[in-house]
Amino acid sequence: MSTTLSEYRGVSGRHGENSAGLRLWLGQNASQLALAPSVVVVLVVVYGFMVWTGVISLTASKMLPTYQFVGFEQYERLWSNPIWHIAVSNIFIFGFLFIGFSTAFGLALAILIDQKVRAEGFLRTIYLYPMALSFIVTGTAWKWILNPGLGLERMVHMWGWESFKFDWLVNTQYAIYTLVIAGVWQSSGFVMALFLAALRGIDDDLIKAARLDGAGTVQIYRRIIIPQMGPTFMTVGVILMQQAVKSFDLVVALTSGGPGNSTNLPATFMYTQTFGRDQMAVGAASAIMIFMTVTAIIVPYLYVDIRNNRNEG
Amino acid sequence: MITRSLVIASLMLSASMSVSIAADESVEVMHYWTSGSEAAGLNVLKQLLEKRGVTWSDSPVAGGTGMNMVQVLRARIASDTAPSAAQMHAQQVQAWGAEGVLTDLSDLAKKQGWDKIIAPELLPLISYDGKIVAVPVNVHRSNWLWYNKKVFDKVGVQPPATWEEFNQVSEKLLAAGITPLALGGQPWQEADLFENVVLGIGGADFYRKVMVEQDEASIKSETMTKVFDQLRIMNKFVDANYPGRDWNLATQMLIKGEAGMQIMGDWAKGELSLAKMEPNVDYGCSPAPGTKGDYVWLTDNFGFFTTKDANREKGQMEMASAILDKDFQQAFNIKKGSIPSRVDVSMDKFDYCGKAAYADRAEAQKTNTSLPSLAHNAASNAAKTGVFLDVVSTFFETKDMTPQQAIDQLVAGLKSAGQ
Incomplete structure (x- = not known):
């Protein structure tokens, strides 16, 4: 050299x-x-x-990778596993509610803060702060808050409301919604920040003109401001979606997939199969399924995005 | 400039290589025994080896279930930098044996007569393809029922000998406002409970047919329906907050007298003694209902990875023989709460429950009722064990699932896992 x-x-x-x-x-x-x-x-x-x-995913790999090909057998095994079916339906429930509520809360917070309130910087920091935590911390904290014997339910009982019941965390049917609660709590502030930036970027003259024409605040937001924030909605949607698909640590910290496997997500399923069950190929097959689902959603977005850029350019 | 740094780098590299070649016998040990008592137990082995001139290099990977360690170990083996030895459960020995990466210990085993000193039921699982490939450190018992003596005296009940009695005792505890069963709703703890019910209701032969052989007729039998019925009854004997609870927190409930009983392996003794509870005074240990005379075991073993370095291999052999050293077996197992994997160690220094476990094992060995635990990777491979874990946990938490549905899921899942 x-x-x-x-x-x-x-x-x-x-x-x-x-x-x-x-x-x-x-x-x-x-x-x-x-x-x-x-x-x-x-x-x-x-x-x-x-x-x-x-x-x-096309091989018979169990503990270590091998290259003995078996076709699509692992995919058949994957789809015959009831836990995988739970995981798939969970990711749709979780993803839909998580994205929906985070966006709604984030937008509402942004609009409220946009009303030239006092101590705006302070409030903004408070709402944005959960984003600085890792999902492990969020999950653990919410595990304690939502545990009926430790947190919220016990507190309300001690206040004297004995019949109060909030046991979603230990209920197989509702446990998945506790993931939504914790996830929304963590992400809403960040969504708020994105929306707030977009709100501030809107031309004041437009709003003044609308006011002169006699439009009320609600009408201005609904007809003028929000329609202009299309790109921000897109950004928020994509960021939240990848968070939803990746949410592994939240499940591990909050429910560990329980009770009774009811809160497994594809990511936790993949990890368990690969490292806990010596089913590396099944784990790989599930990873490919996740990848394909994400691709099916992201590719149309990229396509639209690139086409728009080209039109503008 | 570049030349000079290259020269220095290569000098350093060759220096480090010559150091490792010139080193004496050494072992790099990967394990997940990081808690206080476990680390102290392992330290005894380290000192023993250092006395014999073997350097110990510690590679702990924390995480109680060992899943983290397995990840690291796989990466190390895939990149051809395996440690000298790693901790593994009985079925993991079989899995690594099948990969052909374990050092053959047969010569050492023959020289030291392992077939006469190691508990005979362990031998098939530390052998692969006719060769001895691992050495067992300890034997835990999973069919223990722990109970709070003060609570039992106050309510006026005796430790139950059958599952029917268990239900009666539980009803009395419930009536007295005490949670009968301290349980953590994690799949392995529920599987622990399940294997004790299978054994208690079905007996040793049925247990073997279901857990070890996965015999379809037995899984579909009437007895299995009864097992799931009993699990369903037990739903009302646990408190409302059990899902996700760690086992040691469940033991805390027993210690505080909030709960009457816990079914758990003998590692629970560690928590109990930390709380200054005396065996047979503050708490009692009795075989899980219906399993008197049976011994459900699980072991931690060390397997050694094949190496071309003669010094490393010598270190491995020294370590294997040190693990079976009587003094180490005694010192380590007292700290760990388990009993020796050897059958000829003095039990004088062990506590009441340890002595009872040792005596029960000897008894069970005579009647061929010393059985491998499913929940702790001794009875079946990881894929099949996983099916049991999934189904049992889902059944226990899903109150409207019928035994028949659980049995159907078991059969279908085991078929898929067996491919």
Whole structure:
């Protein structure tokens, strides 16, 4: 390495114009050169291993990867597993409610804070703060709050309301909604921040003109402001969706998939199969299913996004 | 500049390599025994090995169920940098044995006569393909019923000998305002309960047919329906907040007298003694209902990974023989709450329940009723065990699920897992 470099220096010393050419080339391609290592890393570590996971899902791998191919057998086993069915229906319930409520609360908070309230900065920080916590902390805290014998229910009982009942956390039918509560609590503030920025970006003249025409506050928000925030809704939707699909730590901390496997999500299912049950190929098959679902949602979004950019450009 | 740093780097590399070649016998041990008493127990082994001139390099991966350690271990083996030894449950020995990565200990075993000193029911599970590939450190018992003596005296009940008696005792405790059964609603704890009900109602042969052989006729039998019926009855003997509770918090309920009984392996003794509870004074241990004369066991073993380095292999052999050292077996198992994997160790220094477990095991060995635990990876491989865990936990928490539905799910799940 060092010898070739010094040889090169010798050469370039004799031919000054070569060195100028190199500098020019470097100047023109500096950004590409700087990006190259990260592109290679992403190609291998993200896309390479995606392909590898796909390959593993077609093999008989159990504890360690093997390359004995069995076709789509692992997918058949995956779809015959009742826990996987629970996980799939859970991700739709959780995803839908989590995205819906986070967006609604975030927007409502943003609109309220936008009313030029006193101590806005202070309130904003309070609502944004949960975002600084990890889902593990959120999950553990809510586990205590929602536990009937420790948290909310016990507190209300001690206040004298003996018949109060809030046992969703230990109820197989409702436990999935406790994940929604904790998730919404964590993410609403962040959504609020995004919406607030969008609200502040709206042209004041438009609003003033509407007021002159006699529009009320509700009408202004409904007809003028919110319709202009389409791109922000898109951003919020995509960010929340990837959070919903990834929410593994929240489940682990809050319910560990219980009671009675009722709060398993595809991500926890995948982890259990791969590392707890020595079913690496089934785990890989479930990962591919998650990937395909996300692709089915993200690709149309990217398509619309790219087409719009092109139209604008 | 570049040349100089390259030279330095290569010098350092060769230096470190020559160090590792010149090193004496050493073992790198991967384990998840990180809690106070467990780490203290392992320290005895470390000192013993250092006396024999073997350097101990510790690679703990915390996490009580060992799932974290398994992840790290797999990565190490896939990248060809396996540790010398790793802690594993009985069925994990079989799984690693099938991968062909475990060192053959047969010569050492023959020289030291392991077949005469190790509990005979463990031998098939530490062997793979006719070779001995692991060494058992301890034997826990999972069919224990722990009960708070003061609570029992106050209510005026005796430890139940059958599941029917268990239900009667529980009703009395309920009437006295005490939670009969301290349980944590985690799949493995519910599976623990399940295996004790299977054994208590069905007996040892039925237990083997279901847990070890997964015989379909037995799983579909009337006896299995009774097992699930009993689990359903027990729904009312646990408090409302049990889902997700850790086992040691359930033991705390027993200690405080909020609950009367707990069915749990003998690691519960650690919690009880931390709370200054005396065996046979403050708390009692009796075999789980209907399992008197039976011994449900689980073991922690060390398996050793094949290596070309002769010094490492010598270290592995030293460690394997040190694990079976009588003094270590005694010191470690007293701390861990388990009993020795050897059958010829003096039990004088063990507590009341430890002595009882040792005597019960000897009795069970004579009648062939010493049985591997399902919930703790001794009876069946991880995939099939997982099916039991899923179905039993779902059944226990889903109040409107019928025994027949549970049995159907077991049969279907086991078929799929067996492929």
